[in-house]
Each structure stands twice: as C-alpha cells, then as structure tokens.
Amino acid sequence: MAWPELSIEDFPPRRDDEPSSLRQDIIDELSDHFACALNRELLKNPNEKIARQRVLNQFGDPIKIARQLWLEAMKEKIMSQRILTGVSVVMAVCGFIVVGLVWSMMKESQAFNSRMIAQMEEFADRPVPEVRTDSATGEMNQVSFQLFQGKAGGKPAVGFEGKLTKIGDNTDSFTLTEKSNAEGKLDFGKLPWGGYSLNVTAPWGEAYHKSLTVLPGRNYSQSIVCPDVAPVEVPVRFEVQWPEELNSDDWLLLCDFRPRSIDRGASALSRNIGTELWTRPYPNPMDGTWDYPMACLINRENQVFRCPLDQNRRFKQIDHAELEARQSVNMIEGDTYLLPVMYLLNKRDLDELTQLEYQSGGQVSYMVLNQNRNSLSMIIPAHLNLESAGGGFGGSSNVDKTTLIVTNRKIAALNAAAEGDDSAPRYASGIQFANLLKFTAAKGQDNVWKIKLPELSQLKITKEAQQAWGQGSGGGLNFPQGSPGGGQGFF
Known part of the structure; x- marks a missing residue:
C-alpha cells in the first residue's frame, strides 16, 4: 500500500468554485515528496518503521499538510467571496x-403640514383689526408749514408753492405739491414717517430748501420766514484805493462778478x-432777463462803467469812447x-479784452x-469765474482768495x-489777497x-518764492508772453 495514505475525503468539503x-x-x-524522503531514510537505516517515523518528524502530518496546501490554493477565491458578501451586507444595511x-x-413633513394647516385655519378665524390712520398709530403723521412774510409772526405768505418729496427707493418715494392758503399754511396732510426734502418757491422764482425727518407717531410743523417782495435793483458805489504809481x-x-457756485450750491x-x-438761480444767458452788471470797470475817480459781455x-472787445x-x-x-x-488794465487794453481769458481757443493762465x-x-x-466751472478745478472748494x-x-x-541785470527783481502777473472779497x-x-x-x-518775485517755484515745478523761472494754457498773461 502506498505511503502516506491520503484520500480525497481528508480535505475540507468541496466548493463549487x-x-x-x-x-x-x-x-x-x-x-x-514523502516517498522520496522515505527512500533517502531507508538508505541510512533499513528499518522501514524507523524511516517513516523520521520522515513524519521532518515534514509533519501529511493530512494536515494536504489541507494547508488546499487552503493556500483556494485562499484568493475564498477572500474574494467573503469581501463580496461583506459589501453586499453593508449595502443592504x-x-x-x-x-x-x-x-x-x-x-x-406630514406633521409640519398639519401644523401649518392648523395655524392658517386659526389665523383665518381671527377677526380683522380696524385700521387706524391717526398719528397715535405711529404710521401716519400730520406734516404742515406756516409761512410768514419778512419776519416771524408777520403777515401770511400767500401763493408760495411747496414741493415735499419723500426720500427713499422707487417704491417708497413720492412728491406732493401744495400752495400756501390765505393763512399762509402749507398743509401736506398725513404722511408716513421718514426723510423728506422740502422746496418752497416764491411767485417770482426765489426758492428755499431744507431736509427734514418725520418721526413715527409725531406730527411735524415748522414756521418759515419768506421774502415779502421780489428782489429789486439797488444802487452800488465803489471806493477803490489806488497805488501811487498808477496816478493816471x-x-x-475790472471787477468780475460773473455768477459762480458757492457754499452748498447757493x-x-x-x-x-x-x-x-x-x-x-441765474437765468440762461440766452434768456436776456435780469440784465445787471456782471462785470464793472472802475476808474481813479470811482466812476463805474458797465462791462458788456457776449451771450x-x-x-x-470794448470801445472806451462808448462807455458811459x-x-x-x-x-x-x-x-x-x-x-x-x-484785472488792472490800461484803456488801450479794452480793444483786446477778448484775450483776457482765451487765446486761440485755449484758456490763459497767469503766474501770481x-x-x-x-x-x-x-x-x-x-x-474761477464762470458758474459752469462747477466744483472741479474752479469749484467753490478751490477759490478762497481774491486774485x-x-x-x-x-x-x-x-x-x-x-533785462541784462540778473540781480534785478522780476515781476509776477498778479498777487492774491488774504481772503476772498465778498x-x-x-x-x-x-x-x-x-x-x-x-x-x-x-508783485516783485522774492528769492523765497523763486526758490519755492523752482522746487515745485522742477525748473527755474521764465517769463514767456501770454499763451493758451500757460504763460504770464495777455497782450
């Protein structure tokens, strides 16, 4: 009989794979392997029983070895099947x-819907409260203004138009227009609280503006003093103190009073x-109304001439002989x-007055x-002069001194x-005053x-001013004739 005695039944139960x-x-x-090992042992010791025992001692139980070899051969398939089974279990869980x-x-969700339906039914069963429109609700407030002529407590200002604009977004903003009645009252009725802008205009065009805030639950009223009549022309005289070297x-x-904006646009x-x-507001130049002297010429006898302007x-250009x-x-x-x-001018300069501010389509500058x-x-x-200059280079924040x-x-x-004397002083085209003349x-x-x-x-340029100019402008002084956008002046 073959040794060792192994059979298929000594293995674990058969698997499908x-x-x-x-x-x-x-x-x-x-x-x-066992037969070969037994033959080697028999050569050493002819006793077969002893030889078999030595082989078993060397290799171990053949049935266990057979089972171990079978498990190693089937291990990969067994592990794959276990992993697949585990994944299936996890997915099921x-x-x-x-x-x-x-x-x-x-x-x-069903419970939430049930609660919502119950609350809606409860709200539907509640009585609708009565809407109150009086100021006590804090929603609507009485807004009115009392207008007086000339002074507080004076005669009522009648016929003044008031525009009240609610400040807010497009859905919240609105404008109301009213005229003061015989008692001088501008009554805008009951309005919601918030910020408003008020403009009151006199029958002759003068206007008053203010911003106000209406507080919740509080009525708003204010007295406004208005002009009693339209502004009229009044005589103005000039007293000019001239330097001695101009005794001629x-x-x-030339005093330039052309309109320009000042504080807050006034x-x-x-x-x-x-x-x-x-x-x-100043009228459109094409309008032709309010024809008053925007610029005046004054001589040494303090006589004044109206300086005509174009549209x-x-x-x-001016002909001095035509001035009155x-x-x-x-x-x-x-x-x-x-x-x-x-501007300090000579009579000969009047026929070239158009070049005072503009030359060849450009703006003239002066070093002062x-x-x-x-x-x-x-x-x-x-x-500096024209109202159209706005708040930019020549705006109100830029002009704080008369030049x-x-x-x-x-x-x-x-x-x-x-000329030819480097030590002799040079003269600037002008000088600034300490403040703005008003x-x-x-x-x-x-x-x-x-x-x-x-x-x-x-007007002599000091060394200090000359040094400051050189440092600020990146170069020294020069004295070019007047030119658009630069230079020293005109003529």
Missing part, C-alpha cells in the same frame, strides 16, 4: 437606513430772510457777491504770488527794465464796496 483536479494533484505531489430616513422625513486816468480796474443771487436763505458771459460813466451801478439784491478775480509773497502759482481765470492780475503791458515794461447789495442801505489795491512793488 474549486478546480476538479486540485485535490488529486495535491495528493500526488505530496505522496511523491445602508439601504435599510436610507429607507428609514425617508420614512422619518415623510412623517415629519489811463488805468481801469449763487450770488441769494439773500437771508430772517434766518432762512432764499436763492434765485456766453465772456468778455468782448456813472457814479453808481444798479445790482440785484444779494447777500453774497463774490469777487474771485480783478500768494499774499505772503513766498510762493508762486498758476491761476486760470476761466476756471489781482495786472495787465501784461505794465508787467512787461517792469521786467524789460531788468459784498452785499441790500435795499435801504448805502452799498459802498471798498477795495484796496496793493502797491505794484508787491
């Missing part, structure tokens, strides 16, 4: 969990009535006439000293005398506008 010859192959191979969550969410009838002072055509500021409010001398000139009532720039004469800067009058500009005929003559034209008052001109020696 097991190769059909696996067990027999293991038996044949193992039997061959997850499926049960998902089904449980869905079922739980459905139950919660050939010299004229123009020179504004006046205080009580504590309220009323303004009237764009720009200077134009007056002791005073009529100006529209106003609390703030600004004088940002003046500051009031302390320690710094130079370039001034562009076209940016006197001297005709280049005079400056050129003074500088020509210093004047008032009021009814029933002696409107005398006083102006003191500096001595021409003040």
